Amino acid sequence: MMLEKIKKLIYYYEEVISLPHRQEVARELRNEDDFFLLLLYSEMLGIPNPVYYYTLELYPYIIEDFHDWHLRMGMDKSPLSGIRCC
Template sequence: MNEKFSFKKLIQLYEEIISVNHRTEIARELRDEDDLFLFLCLSETLGLPNPAYYYTLELYPYMLEKFHEWHLRMGMDKSPLTGFRCC
């Protein structure tokens, strides 16, 4: 039991050491992926065809919370969508 605990701790320490220098890069990549996903889900409302529009409709309530941060990060002072009022 003690060997497994020390091995788990060693693995966690190794992962932390590896990711220390790349935390900002990892955070930026995750933010970029979130931005792309949000853009793809909202592309139909922006006027771009989205083949998965029907399947992404149920995600809108969850995306409303992040939408304000997203459009500010994209350089838009106000919401580009008439249906989403966040500002």
């Protein structure tokens, strides 16, 4: 009984401490994802990418996130002719 109360107290404490930083963490994760997608699609956008060969394997997994990414980058339509998402 006492152990459960202590666990609940610790959980509540951790939630209170992390609450103000959730937006910052989410923003940083989104920025990292945006940068990763830029690297992934840079060759198709005309920016040389030295690891293009290795990133080809990732396209099927990332294609679902491409639409959200190009909208966040300020592009109304897909900049790539081979990828139709809109």
